[in-house]
Amino acid sequence: MASGPLAGVRILDLTHVWAGPLATRILADLGADVLKVEAPMGRGPKVFPGVPLGGFVGGAASAEPWNVNAVFVKLMRNKQSLAIDLKTEDGRTIFLKLVSISDVVIENFSARAMANLGLDYPNLREANTKIIHVAMPGYGLNGPYSGRVAFGPTVEPMSGLTAAMGYGPDEPRATAMAMPDPSSAVSATAAVLTALRLRESTGEGRLVEMSLHESAVSYAGPWLVDTQFGIEPERIGNRHPQMAPHGMYACLGEDNWLAIGCRNDRDYQALCEVGKLDVDSSWPLSERMAQRERLDEAISNWTRTQPHETVTAQLIDAQVPVGKVLDTAGMLANPQSIHRDFFVPLEQGTPMPGNPIKMSSISNSDWTPCPKLGEDNWPVLHDWLGYDEPTVNELFEKGIIVDEPPR
Template identity: 30%
Template sequence: MLALEGIRVLDMSRLLPGPYCTMLLADFGAEVIKIEEPGRGDYSRSFPPFLKDFGYWHLQLNRNKKSITIDLKSDEGRAAFLKLVETADVVVESYRPGVLKKLGVDYAVASKVNPKIIYCSLSGYGSKGPLAKQADHDIGYVSLAGITAMSGEAGGKPAIPGVLMADMNASMAAGMAIMIALRHAQMTGEGQEIDISLYNVAMTMMPGAASLYFGSGFVAERGNNWLTGANANYNIYETKDHRYVSVGCLEKKFWTNLCQALERADMVDLVDDTKNHPYLAQQLQLEFAKRTMAEWTEYLAGKDTCVTPVLNFAEAVAAEQTVANEMVLKVEDEELGEYKQLGFAMKLSKTPASLRKRAPRLGEDNDEILGK
């Protein structure tokens, strides 16, 4: 038996945060029903590249789910949705605040149909405040939260983070909040609303910056503190072949190991004084320029130095560690043939995740669920 078997989730979300959250629930056994707009459905269905007529984005984010089409603007559609709420445990939605109330299918209405229902809303800025109804994307949330100002090199312009940090972390936060609410409903019979703001989640992703500011008034920005490039022992260096390695020797023991591997015992204790870090960074750059990235990887293997090659995505997918952790799945599908997608990050010994069903075609489960 799968851990979340018996939990029914109605997924009205689109694109990334909501669908990723519900995919995690589906991977562990929840029945996730995508409720999509007739004709178009989740916008991600049309994102290239494609495998036949399936967008890979859709394939990656909507495995193990079912799909039905409902027009929530119609009386018939609203009635069909509320009928499903009667047997559901969770609703996940990503409309702007207030939209579901206008449609007549918000938590206040649904909770009268099913007092145990849990409504998880994912929005950019939450349900209150001056930006509550403002449209935005990940770059906006992390910029307003202060993350972008800490990304990039000192003296340069802020850098766009390489992943959708607010989106992905909000997905995880939503999943945890849903599990907490399910536990509460199990104990009390009461459902509740969950408000997940991507901006709020981005704000909580910086405990280090918060500690510096609340404790001393220091404002963390790119290149001015130990986690954003100010320190030589936590930085990026170019190699002989113009590739890069990351150095993460925060602890003295790892720094000592690196200095010994470089035959630079003179640098071991210099790291203790921040005034020496510009010199140490210069020396490390000279050292790492002596070998290629591959040569450094081989030379430092097993030496416990916290030095890691900076790989591109293709290299990361092919890495031995990725293969060992089964983080790329090969899917065999009768219609689409073989394709790949990312694996399961959460490894549970008794109730593991599983891939049981390909991402659905738009409305392919209408007959089963709606009887039409």
């Protein structure tokens, strides 16, 4: 397991999909002792009906496809796995015993799920007055939307982001990647650390309530402020409301694109000089905004005749902001990421995003890969709770704990 500044903090992780598991992965990377408490069918069936989103780690399903689902695996490093049925009385009893010796319970179920299991905050607090329960349902624990089924791609449009994206007034666009999930993960990480810090002074745990929706809204940009002052935001695609030129431009070759943005007159003049653009380099911002189509055409006429490496080098020398539009292969081969050892080939040699937080007390040298389903059933039940071998075997026989999907 990872060592780090959160060593000694024990977290019971009931999360699923993306938002919650990313939050607990960040905490695990920082040294927290994270126990993934997962349902027997939480990783899918014994026989997958097809290739899951993201495929399989290693490129093939293997004899245990549930253990190599890439999207799941990439969020599970540095964690332990207890596969247990919390819908049974024995499972609930075991979980509450774990709560009594833990610091944090975090989950992103629907607003009513924990109460239905008899594991809502009052029950958790009865087991441990110092427990911190972080609940992060789609729309919070109360309000007219709290009972709704929440899913990142449907929550995102309600955050205002989709209304701000697109290439025209009749074409709103979503990110297609559920941005509320990672934004909620970062907020949840901060929430855990804040509650732990507060507990140091009060000695008490507490319920920390979050909302996938509100986490996304908190990332709203200037369009939110504009609307409140009566300014109707425009959907302008890759352009910028206060900069010009600003956009994506094709270079020589197939699917080679650069992002170029001019922050001020100096950037614009330098771009005109480097690209020998057929426009007036003395245009002020007001004229550039009015001439955006002409500017885009002039830049494209230059970039599409040049390799992207040439354009990038010239603009970097001129100190004009520029960046290559990278696909996944490009990200993995990017020299900046390689130099900083950002991607970690922890899972069967498959590179996974590392920890963006770099400091002397944090390293990936002791990271551990995703555990198999229920891999830590015995050490957790024996070492943490003192269960003997016959008791653990009985739990296996009754299907309370598992090390493979039951069907």
